[in-house]
Amino acid sequence: MNYKNGAFKKQMELKLDYNNMMTEFVGEKEGFTPADFKENKKIAESAHKFVAENRGQGMMGWTELPYNQKEIVEDIIATAKDVKKKFDNFVVLGIGGSALGPISVFQALCHLRHNELPKSKRKFPKLYVEDNVDPERMAALLDVIDIKKTCFNVITKSGATSETMSQYLIIMDILKKALGKDAASHMIATTSEKKGNLIKIAKEEGLKTFYIPDGVGGRFSELCPVGLLPAAVVGIDIKALLAGAAHMDKICKNKNVTENPALVSALLEYMSIKKGKNISVMMPYADSLKYIADWYCQLWGESLGKAVDLDGNKVFVGQTPVKALGVTDQHSQVQLYREGPFDKVITIIGVEKFRTEVEISHGCDSIPDVSFLSGHTMNELINAERKATEYALTTANRLNYTILLPEVNAFTLGELLFMFELETAYCGAMLNIDTFNQPGVEGGKNATYALFGRKGYEKTKEEMDNAPKKKSEYIC
Ligand code: PA5
Numbered sequence: 001m002n003y004k005n006g007a008f009k010k011q012m013e014l015k016l017d018y019n020n021m022m023t024e025f026v027g028e029k030e031g032f033t034p035a036d037f038k039e040n041k042k043i044a045e046s047a048h049k050f051v052a053e054n055r056g057q058g059m060m061g062w063t064e065l066p067y068n069q070k071e072i073v074e075d076i077i078a079t080a081k082d083v084k085k086k087f088d089n090f091v092v093l094g095i096g097g098s099a100l101g102p103i104s105v106f107q108a109l110c111h112l113r114h115n116e117l118p119k120s121k122r123k124f125p126k127l128y129v130e131d132n133v134d135p136e137r138m139a140a141l142l143d144v145i146d147i148k149k150t151c152f153n154v155i156t157k158s159g160a161t162s163e164t165m166s167q168y169l170i171i172m173d174i175l176k177k178a179l180g181k182d183a184a185s186h187m188i189a190t191t192s193e194k195k196g197n198l199i200k201i202a203k204e205e206g207l208k209t210f211y212i213p214d215g216v217g218g219r220f221s222e223l224c225p226v227g228l229l230p231a232a233v234v235g236i237d238i239k240a241l242l243a244g245a246a247h248m249d250k251i252c253k254n255k256n257v258t259e260n261p262a263l264v265s266a267l268l269e270y271m272s273i274k275k276g277k278n279i280s281v282m283m284p285y286a287d288s289l290k291y292i293a294d295w296y297c298q299l300w301g302e303s304l305g306k307a308v309d310l311d312g313n314k315v316f317v318g319q320t321p322v323k324a325l326g327v328t329d330q331h332s333q334v335q336l337y338r339e340g341p342f343d344k345v346i347t348i349i350g351v352e353k354f355r356t357e358v359e360i361s362h363g364c365d366s367i368p369d370v371s372f373l374s375g376h377t378m379n380e381l382i383n384a385e386r387k388a389t390e391y392a393l394t395t396a397n398r399l400n401y402t403i404l405l406p407e408v409n410a411f412t413l414g415e416l417l418f419m420f421e422l423e424t425a426y427c428g429a430m431l432n433i434d435t436f437n438q439p440g441v442e443g444g445k446n447a448t449y450a451l452f453g454r455k456g457y458e459k460t461k462e463e464m465d466n467a468p469k470k471k472s473e474y475i476c
Contacts, residue, residue: 003243003411012244012411013251014419016261018401020394021268021345027397030342032271037257044257044267047429051422052253059436061215062421065223066246066414072210073238076225079188079208080232084124087151087186090233091141092129093167094155094226096441097218098190099131100298101227101417102155104291108413109236112287124235125151133163138170147178151233153188155226157212159196162448168198172205190225217436219299220421223414237410244414252422262419265347265401266426272345272399273319273431280319281337284349285326285386288408292349293323296420302441303424306433317431319345327385334389338396346393346400349416350386353407354379 002008023031037044055063083090092102106127111117115126128141152171156164168187175183189202193211202209210225221227223245228238254260257267269280280300282293305318324333326348337346358378364370373381386402393400403419405412428435450460 001237001240001409001411003240009247009411012247012406012409012415014248014261014406014412014415015404016265016401017404018264018268020390020400020402021272025394026399030275030397030399032268036271037267040267040271041257043270043430044263044426045255047266047426048255048257048260048263050429051425052255057215059215059217059220060425061213062217062220062223063249065213065216066242066249066418069224069228069242072225073228073242076210076228076232076238079229083151083233087125088119088149089145089151090125090127090230091145091150091152091171092127092131092155092230093152093164093171094129094190095131095161095163096298096302097221098155098157098161098164098226099129100219100291100295101222102127102230103129103131104289104295105222105227105231105236105241105413105417106234107291108288108408109231109410110234114234125233127230127234129230130167131163133166138167142174147174147186151186151188153190153229154198155190156196156198157192157216157218157221157226159191159198159200161445162452165197168201188229190229217438219302220436222295222417240410241414241417244411244416245418246414247411248415248418248422252419261403262422263426265403265419266423266430268401269319269345269423269427270430273317277343277345277399278319279322279344281322281324281333281344281346282349283324283326283329283346283389285382286349286351286354286408287325289349289351290325292416293325295417297321297323299420299424302438303428303435304431304433305440306431307439309432310434311432315431315433317433326389327382330385330389334392337398338392342398344398346398348386348390348400348402350383350402350404351408352383352404354382355408 019025021032023033025031054060092099114122130137130141154164154168172183172187175186179186184206187207188210189198189207190210191198191202191212192214193199199209210229212221212224212226216224223242231241232238252260252262257263282296284290284293300319300321307314307316309315337344360373360376360378360381362374390400390402403416405416425435446457446460447464450457450464
């Protein structure tokens, strides 16, 4: 992939088509007009300015990841080579931002049945991302991997998350029992350099360690070692991924809202929120992008769902992100999207050129209602169904827009991830909230610590003990 070539970059640019957000298409009541853009021009400009002025600072360190990781990337590539040589499996232990990026990039860029391929075809280790503490899942993992041929990557920025650290304790114990001193060579830690417990443990145990930069929050961390190491282990071109992100960053330097895809989508969502559209549906029409919707849900939900604004006012803002998959969810969700409440914006992701073509075979010639499919390809069918859904939503006056990828590759995926990250930052600035904190998540984490008797959480435990007791009459 020649991602340094200007013509290639141009050819691989994403397109954002927001026709179906405009009054001409979805009607006056729902849609927007050029006048709405004009009216909100200042808001868009100041969001753009906020991001431009704050990039690389505070919790906006993620904006520099496409540029400032040269040595780290080389280390990651060398480590991935070593992992490939020594191990059959690579298991990520992490949750939230420390898991959703690796899952979505793996699904997008590897063979859709990577782990099931025979080793000769797979060429790279199998990848498992364990983002839950379901005991059955842990037992199931241990049933299918040979621990002696497995490398684990424990990822946690805070170095304290109960889910991840409990997984670490279980696996390290198994490794030590099975391998003795060799256990450390089966575990890589990715964490904050200065904060948390994992860094202390990693030093004590002598683990190979990668760092999550201070200004990179969990949900903005896919393009740092959190995501880059698992991606490199399964053979993904991480330099192309970063090049795609840098290209999108360059496009989004443009402060003209209608020429900046991240800014225009942020503004459209912002104006929709103001109109009461409290649900944001992310619907990729490609199995490879299925988990991008999961990653987006965390990014959008955790970043924009906030109780207070930057001036301390209670605002309770945010859109509930919903994931859907085209065409699968046409037969599950689209009925609601087309006929239910007018409370959604639907973002469709389309792919122009799939990596393979499957022809629909001839047969059933005497039944025209079936045989009309023959001779076409599944590629044509999935894209026809995407256009059909866009049409069906639009004719029912439902706000929707489409992001079109020329194809799914490391470069275009880098563009897409970075576009969503910038869009989130812009939209947060428009809403005047702190996009980069997550007090709601911390609330749940702290309550778990209290329930498990962690030192320092006695007050939370007391509060929980004094909370109203559940009544048996409300349980049946
Ligand atoms: O975006 C965030 O910061 C969170 O959702 C975290 O990713 C998640 O809670 C996991 O945290 P950590 O990486 O500290 O284990």
